[in-house]
Amino acid sequence: MSRIGKAPITVPSGVEVSIASGLVTVKGSKGTLTQKVDTDITVSVDNGVVSLTRPTDQKRHRSLHGLYRALIANMVKGVSEGYKTEQELVGVGYRASNKGQLLELSLGYSHNITFELPKEIKVTTTAEKGANPKIIMECADKQLLGLVAAKIRSLRKPEPYKGKGIKFANEVLRRKAGKSAAKK
Secondary structure (H helix, E strand, O other): OOHHHHOOEEOOOOOEEEEEOOEEEEEEOOEEEEEEOOOOOEEEEEOOEEEEEOOOOOHHHHHHHHHHHHHHHHHHHHHHOOEEEEEEEEOOOOEEEEEOOEEEEEOOOOOOEEEEOOOOOEEEEEOOOOOOOEEEEEEOOHHHHHHHHHHHHHOOOOOOOOOOEEEEOOOOOOOOOOOOOOOO
8 A cells, every 4th residue: 555645635724625527626715726636536525524545456456546535635725835946146247136026147157047936936035245145935835846946956957076156955955075186
């Protein structure tokens, strides 16, 4: 039995979960999210607890059981608390600024990069003296937030020698030693 799939999801107050023909809809203070669920997996809501069941112990059913339980749990947490990610721009002259949903990045290329964010994501940029510029994004949808954060990071990945690039705030980079001096 899937340990993740077995675990029930407790629905906090202020969050409403509804199921209609394989489509799970979660509404909360931060927004509304929907997820289509495979027809083999049964989703039920009773007394503020969402539970998922599977018909057999086939490998496919076991994997879908845990997958949909995790996706629905992320949706419940997202509409009640929301998700937040912070990214730092490490490098001389690296800057970030935003105007609404347009994020403008200066990453050492010959031109600035303009990145349009989805309307579901709320973005703020900070540039304090003596600290690296930061991009802070908040969203109810964990999948969308992770996708956008990975896309922004891919514009200038941190390099292993000096650590220059876009990194997550809590990310530990694997550093390499540079060239050593010539031996005598």
